[in-house]
Amino acid sequence: MSKSTISTRKVLLAGTILTSLAFGLPVFAQDATTTTTATTTTTDTTTPEKTTEIVVTGSRIRRSEFTSAAPVQVITSEKSTMAGMIDAAQVLQSSSIAAGSGQINNTFTGYVVDGGAGINTLSLRGLGAQRTLVLINGRRMPPAGVSGTVGPVDLNFIPQSLVARYEILKDGASSIYGSDAVAGVVNIITTKNFDGFHIEASGLKSEKDGGDSSSVSAMYGKTLDKGSFLISGEYYEQQALTFKQRDGLACPQLLRYKTSDGSRNDRIDPRTGNYKCYSAAGIFGGAVIDGYKGDYYFYAPGHTSGPLNDYVKYDGTGATVVWEDDNPAAALDTTAISPVKRGSIFAQGQYRPDWLGGAELYTELMFGERKSSQRSYGELFPYYSSFSSVNILPSQFTPAQQAAFGLGPHGLYAQPVSIYQVNSSQKVDLGRVLGGVRGTLKTWNWDAYVSYSKSVGKYDSTAVYADRVNWGTGFDQNEFVDIPECGAGAPAGCVPLNLFSVTSQTTGRLSPAEEAYYFTTDHGKTDYSQLTAEATITGDIMQLPAGALGGAFGISFREDKINDVPGELSRAGNSYNRTSSGITKGSDRLSEAYGELEIPVIRGKFLFEDLTVSLSGRYSNYDSVGDATTYKAGFNWAVDNIFRIRGTAGSSFRAPALYELYLNNQSGYLSQTSVDPCINYGQKGADGEYKVNATIRANCAADGIPDNYTGSNPSAKIITGGGKYLEPETSYATTLGFVVTPPNTGFKLAIDFWKTKISNQITSSGGAIVGACYGRPEFRSQPGFCDLFTRNPGTGQNAFAITTIDGSYRNIPTETTAGIDYTVGYEHEFNFGRLSSDAQFSWYKYYISQSYPGGPIVNSQGTIGQPNWVGDVQTKFRHKDWTMAWTVNYTGSASNLGFYGETGGNAAGTYTYKASVPPFVTHDLSLRYRGKQFEIIGGINNIANKMAPEIGSGIYAGSASRLGNYPFSSQYLTGIIGRQFYLNVSKDF
Numbered sequence: 001m002s003k004s005t006i007s008t009r010k011v012l013l014a015g016t017i018l019t020s021l022a023f024g025l026p027v028f029a030q031d032a033t034t035t036t037t038a039t040t041t042t043t044d045t046t047t048p049e050k051t052t053e054i055v056v057t058g059s060r061i062r063r064s065e066f067t068s069a070a071p072v073q074v075i076t077s078e079k080s081t082m083a084g085m086i087d088a089a090q091v092l093q094s095s096s097i098a099a100g101s102g103q104i105n106n107t108f109t110g111y112v113v114d115g116g117a118g119i120n121t122l123s124l125r126g127l128g129a130q131r132t133l134v135l136i137n138g139r140r141m142p143p144a145g146v147s148g149t150v151g152p153v154d155l156n157f158i159p160q161s162l163v164a165r166y167e168i169l170k171d172g173a174s175s176i177y178g179s180d181a182v183a184g185v186v187n188i189i190t191t192k193n194f195d196g197f198h199i200e201a202s203g204l205k206s207e208k209d210g211g212d213s214s215s216v217s218a219m220y221g222k223t224l225d226k227g228s229f230l231i232s233g234e235y236y237e238q239q240a241l242t243f244k245q246r247d248g249l250a251c252p253q254l255l256r257y258k259t260s261d262g263s264r265n266d267r268i269d270p271r272t273g274n275y276k277c278y279s280a281a282g283i284f285g286g287a288v289i290d291g292y293k294g295d296y297y298f299y300a301p302g303h304t305s306g307p308l309n310d311y312v313k314y315d316g317t318g319a320t321v322v323w324e325d326d327n328p329a330a331a332l333d334t335t336a337i338s339p340v341k342r343g344s345i346f347a348q349g350q351y352r353p354d355w356l357g358g359a360e361l362y363t364e365l366m367f368g369e370r371k372s373s374q375r376s377y378g379e380l381f382p383y384y385s386s387f388s389s390v391n392i393l394p395s396q397f398t399p400a401q402q403a404a405f406g407l408g409p410h411g412l413y414a415q416p417v418s419i420y421q422v423n424s425s426q427k428v429d430l431g432r433v434l435g436g437v438r439g440t441l442k443t444w445n446w447d448a449y450v451s452y453s454k455s456v457g458k459y460d461s462t463a464v465y466a467d468r469v470n471w472g473t474g475f476d477q478n479e480f481v482d483i484p485e486c487g488a489g490a491p492a493g494c495v496p497l498n499l500f501s502v503t504s505q506t507t508g509r510l511s512p513a514e515e516a517y518y519f520t521t522d523h524g525k526t527d528y529s530q531l532t533a534e535a536t537i538t539g540d541i542m543q544l545p546a547g548a549l550g551g552a553f554g555i556s557f558r559e560d561k562i563n564d565v566p567g568e569l570s571r572a573g574n575s576y577n578r579t580s581s582g583i584t585k586g587s588d589r590l591s592e593a594y595g596e597l598e599i600p601v602i603r604g605k606f607l608f609e610d611l612t613v614s615l616s617g618r619y620s621n622y623d624s625v626g627d628a629t630t631y632k633a634g635f636n637w638a639v640d641n642i643f644r645i646r647g648t649a650g651s652s653f654r655a656p657a658l659y660e661l662y663l664n665n666q667s668g669y670l671s672q673t674s675v676d677p678c679i680n681y682g683q684k685g686a687d688g689e690y691k692v693n694a695t696i697r698a699n700c701a702a703d704g705i706p707d708n709y710t711g712s713n714p715s716a717k718i719i720t721g722g723g724k725y726l727e728p729e730t731s732y733a734t735t736l737g738f739v740v741t742p743p744n745t746g747f748k749l750a751i752d753f754w755k756t757k758i759s760n761q762i763t764s765s766g767g768a769i770v771g772a773c774y775g776r777p778e779f780r781s782q783p784g785f786c787d788l789f790t791r792n793p794g795t796g797q798n799a800f801a802i803t804t805i806d807g808s809y810r811n812i813p814t815e816t817t818a819g820i821d822y823t824v825g826y827e828h829e830f831n832f833g834r835l836s837s838d839a840q841f842s843w844y845k846y847y848i849s850q851s852y853p854g855g856p857i858v859n860s861q862g863t864i865g866q867p868n869w870v871g872d873v874q875t876k877f878r879h880k881d882w883t884m885a886w887t888v889n890y891t892g893s894a895s896n897l898g899f900y901g902e903t904g905g906n907a908a909g910t911y912t913y914k915a916s917v918p919p920f921v922t923h924d925l926s927l928r929y930r931g932k933q934f935e936i937i938g939g940i941n942n943i944a945n946k947m948a949p950e951i952g953s954g955i956y957a958g959s960a961s962r963l964g965n966y967p968f969s970s971q972y973l974t975g976i977i978g979r980q981f982y983l984n985v986s987k988d989f
Contacts, residue, residue: 057135057167057187059176059614060538060552060596069614069634069646070173071737071752071821073097073840075166079874082885082926084941084982086202086215087236088158089120092186093970096821096842097170099870099891101126102969106238106338110376110422114659115145116459116526118338118372118426120155124168124183125756125817126847126866129153130657131182131729133173137190137348137364140558142453142530144370144430148564148584148664150455150528151657157368157430159346161200161217162232164191170821172652172733172756174630175616178556178592182652182731183756190348194221194230200986207945207979210241211337227360229349240339242375244332246976248950249964251277255952256911265911278953279331288393288416288500297393299505308392330508331377331419336963336976344368359439362449366432373425377508378577380464380499381417381671382473385482388414389474390498416499419508420519421462428457444539450532457526463569464576465491468518472497477576480714480798493517522567522575528658531559546611547600554594561587562658579666579718586662586722588655594618610638620653624661625728628653644739646752654729660762660809665721672711675718675770676802682707689906693956699774703791705800713801716789720766723809731758748825755818761849766807775900778856785851812851817861819844822871833879841871841890863899864917864951864960865969867892881931885939887924891971893917900958913952915959917967922946922974926982937984941974948975 058070073095080091093103104113104121113119114129121129129152134141136158144154169185177185203214214237221230243249253275256265266275288297288311297311304310350362384391393414436449470476471494474485486494495513503509510518536554543549565571566581573580596616602608614634621627632650639645673679678700681692690697701707737752765772765785773779773786780786789805792798820843827836845868847861862868869892876885895916896902904915923946926939948966953959961968966976 057138057185058169058171058173059598059616060536069612069636070648071170071646071735071750071754073168073170073821073823075168077163077165079838081937081984082876082883082928082939083874083887084204084924084926084939084980086160086204086213086984087238088160088163088188089122089155091160092122092155092166092168093120094872094889095166095168096840096871097124097168097184098122099971100819100842100844100866101847102865102971104129105970105973106340106372107336107963107968107970107973109335109338109374110424114149115143115152115154116147116149116426116457117374117424118156118340118370118428119145119152121152122155122186124170124186126844127183127756127758127815127817131180131654131731131758133177133179133181133185135177135185135187136366138187139364139434139449139451139534140530140532141188142430142432142455143528143560144428144455144457145528146426146428146457146459146524146526146564148526148562148566148581148662148666149659150457150526150562150564151659154370154428154430156340156342156370156428157344157366158188159190159232159234159344159366159368160236161215161234162190162219162230162346164189170752170754171648171735172650172731173632174652174654175594175618175632175650176596178558178594178618178620179590179653179655182654182729182733182758190346191219191221191230193223193228194219195223196221197989198986199989200984202982202984204941204980204982206977207981208245210239210245211977211980212239213237224351226353227349227351229347231345231347233343233345235343236340237342238337238340240335240375241337241977242332243334243336243964246336246964246978248947248966248976249336250332252279252953252962252964253277254913255950255965256913258911259905259909288414299502330421333375333421334377335373335375337973338372338374340370340372342368342370356437356439359437362436362438364432364434364451366430368430370428370430371426373423376422376424377419378422378462378464379417379419380469380576381415382469382477382497382499382576383475383480384414384416384473385475386414387482389485390496390500392500416505418499418504418510420464420510421508423521424459424461426457426459428455430455441537442539444537446535446537448533448535452529452531454527454529457528459524459526460521461567463520463522463567463578464518465520465569466574466576467491468494469497469576472514472518478715480712520569522569524564524566524570526564527562529561531557533557541597544600546603549600550598552596556590556592556594558590558592559587560658562662573667577670579720581666582664584659584662584664584722586658588658588661589623590620590655592618592620607639608637609640610636612636616650620655622655622728625655625726628655628728628730642740642742644741645737646739647734647736649734650732652731652733654731654762656723656726656728656762656809659722660726661722661724663720663722663809665719665808667717667719670718671715672713672802675716675805676711677771677774678703678705678800679709679711680707681705681709689908689955693775693901694907695777695901696774699776699779702779704794709800711801713792713798716802717804718766718807719804720764720807721809723762723811726762726809727760727811729758729760729762729811731756733757746827748823750821750823752821752823753818754821755816757814757816759814760811761813761815762809763812764807764809765851766805769805769807770802772851776856815847815849817844817847833877835875835877837873837875839871839873841869844868844870858900860899862894863896863958864894864915864967865971867894867971869919870971881929883928883930885924885926885928887926889922889924889974891920893919896954896958896960898958901956902954902958903956904952906955913954914950915952915954917949917951920946920949920972920975933988935984935986937982939982941980941982942978945979946975947978948972 085091123129124132134153141153167187173181198219201216217234219232254266258265269276300312303312345367347365350360352360391414432453434451438447471490534556538552540548541551564584569575570581599613602611617631630651630653634648637645677696681697681700733756735754740749769785769788790803792801822841824839846859848859850857872889874887905912922942924941928937950965
């Protein structure tokens with residue numbers, strides 16, 4: 001059997017398992033497991049509860065989930081509320097089509113992400129938020145955020161209290177909806193035809209401190225003779241969770257084990273006698289680096305053995321065990337989950353005036369504001385020459401000897417390392433105004449609308465004046481030369497920067513005069529607007545023997561504009577250890593025409609209860625990248641009233657986002673130690689192990705770099721900008737599904753195979769390019785990352801220094817993913833109540849990518865953060881006014897073993913560490929009482945208080961990222977927060 005063939009036995013086995021779930025959930029809960037997913041194929045009504053057919057997304061001619069040619073996942077408000085979810089981002093990111101990969105959420109404190117800090121995005125199939133189209137009532141939701149990389153939709157602006165259901169098309173659909181619909185489409189359907197006044201309040205309270213969330217909302221609607229209207233308001237707040245509030249975040253450990261007997265091999269902290277805690281925030285402070293030897297000295301009051309009093313050497317000189325004091329207490333205040341406050345108002349209405357002859361005017365208005373903030377810590381580690389008045393590292397040579405050794409006038413430099421608090425905040429306001437008119441013309445329905453949206457984002461962040469650091473240290477950090485300490489030309493008020501002080505080394509705090517002189521707040525602003533106009537007509541074209549030939553045709557226009565003005569220091573390139581950012585400004589226009597046909601082929605014949613073929617196509621013309629065409633074909637074959645086979649095949653298209661085209665060159669300087677893996681690559685740690693792996697050592701040696709190269713050179717310049725000559729991404733997607741819906745059984749089963757291949761993917765690698773070059777076994781034998789940076793020769797000034805790195809956006813070859821989705825539903829009405837169960841699981845076969853032409857094809861599927869299996873099951877039982885719901889969330893096992901050299905242990909074979917995780921399962925339980933005008937739901941999420949699995953601190957390029965001791969991936973967030981208590985109360989008037 002070929003590698004591309006999915007095992008029939010695997011399909012049948014999985015189908016059998018999932019079928020049994022609907023009938024044997026208690027057994028499943030003990031033996032299997034699930035993730036925080038909210039998916040359902042049924043929707044509950046009030047009295048009595050029964051299954052209703054759901055109209056779905058994916059065609060202008062819509063079907064129910066189990067009769068659609070394209071696979072669709074439906075998440076009802078009933079399901080998400082009973083699962084204890086009060087946030088749209090949580091609902092969507094935990095769906096099985098999204099939970100197979102990590103999502104951008106409020107844990108990305110201090111990270112640079114598209115749309116800026118505080119954004120929550122959705123990446124279907126792990127293909128990226130920019131390849132997921134988000135609609136609200138069938139029309140595009142606009143981008144929102146801060147920085148020059150605004151592009152994805154921010155899920156914070158979805159009015160969760162107004163959502164009736166989410167429809168997720170699990171297939172590419174550019175021919176139906178246009179650009180960005182590569183991985184799939186999310187259509188947010190809001191509540192319609194509501195009469196009365198509704199108020200609701202929800203809250204999630206953690207058993208431990210931190211991470212609580214709450215929301216309040218109100219909705220008023222009225223149906224009139226000639227129309228209706230609805231208006232709602234919502235306020236939501238997410239409280240911060242800091243590293244110190246969870247043991248697994250506050251004390252990251254190596255988690256290594258001896259091969260000989262399995263006992264812990266972690267280092268012991270001599271102060272506590274316990275296993276060593278490393279930096280919770282990924283930084284260290286309270287240290288001095290010997291730039292000549294590369295030795296680290298950590299602050300240790302009273303220590304006198306060694307070259308520095310009150311300091312102990314990294315390798316244990318003067319101590320019985322290694323002492324690395326690199327976990328500053330202040331850094332424990334870093335926000336693991338960022339606090340967010342947001343409010344929104346949403347209104348919709350329709351009116352049929354007499355003068356329009358039966359046509360209807362309609363409108364949607366949306367206004368929202370998001371306030372988010374993050375607290376992290378940065379490092380100050382400037383160079384000081386040996387002649388500095390505050391440098392405590394003694395020079396081992398006289399000035400004459402230093403000159404003789406060719407060390408230059410700055411002599412033997414030192415780097416004190418001190419931390420400082422970085423406070424960042426964002427305030428994003430989004431407005432969207434839509435107006436349209438719709439009506440009928442004989443047997444045709446027509447609809448035309450215009451929509452305008454604008455996002456205004458303001459963002460602030462702590463910054464350090466780079467030029468003042470130069471003057472305060474008496475050393476130009478970029479040019480690597482001495483300058484007069486606070487000499488002529490220094491900005492007024494200069495005070496020497498003494499990072500060797502006890503206060504700086506122990507707390508990261510400077511003197512009031514130093515803090516006032518070196519620190520500031522940088523203010524930026526981002527405007528993003530989108531204008532859309534669209535007209536569509538749908539109806540029956542003609543009658544065919546098997547039924548009516550349906551058609552839908554339309555035209556659309558869209559214009560996007562961005563204007564991002566970073567803070568003054570960023571624009572001037574004067575922010576220490578950060579990139580400079582210019583003004584990003586640009587626009588793009590698009591005109592499109594599209595059409596769709598639904599052709600009934602056979603109906604009412606043996607083995608052909610119904611066979612329908614659908615065809616769609618779209619022509620798009622962009623000012624930026626020219627024109628493109630996309631197409632899609634599908635079939636929906638009902639063999640009889642039990643079995644159905646469906647499938648689709650088609651192309652999709654994504655034009656470059658504005659930031660990918662127009663991002664102003666962001667140039668900055670990073671120290672050689674920040675970007676060059678070849679620095680001291682021959683150096684071993686205290687455990688006798690090399691600090692870098694064998695592949696990097698071999699490649700550095702192949703470039704002629706000595707293994708004791710110290711990197712004592714000027715900083716490397718990183719350039720990242722838009723790609724003027726970018727080509728659009730193209731993709732091809734296929735699905736094939738089998739549906740079983742036996743009548744009068746309450747049972748439904750759907751199995752859908754899917755595959756998506758993206759070509760000309762647009763990406764930027766930034767400063768990681770150098771590590772990507774030296775970390776690859778093929779090294780320079782093929783063009784790729786090694787061609788994107790320059791390194792000086794080994795002779796002359798600044799020998800071996802990396803001078804420039806080009807991290808601009810560019811097209812790379814391919815990215816392909818494939819798998820199978822399983823959907824199972826069961827319901828049964830007993831004399832004493834109604835039982836219903838829904839399960840949604842996804843099996844991801846592979847996720848392969850190629851970063852450059854001729855480069856290796858890498859499969860990351862199955863690694864930590866990309867498990868092969870994800871899904872959930874929710875079982876409900878209703879008795880009169882009471883309903884109990886049990887939700888099981890499953891994230892499959894994952895392993896990084898074999899990924900980019902990951903072995904799960906050191907080369908010498910003396911210790912191992914966890915590079916794999918078992919399945920992660922949580923259980924949620926809730927109980928609802930529903931009266932005539934009052935409803936209350938109480939529950940417990942993660943009822944067993946299941947903690948996320950721990951992984952070890954890896955030493956290879958393929959090692960998994962960690963948040964504390966846990967995998968840094970959104971699937972495990974509930975295991976970091978722990979048990980939460982849930983309450984929802986609502987009242988109708």
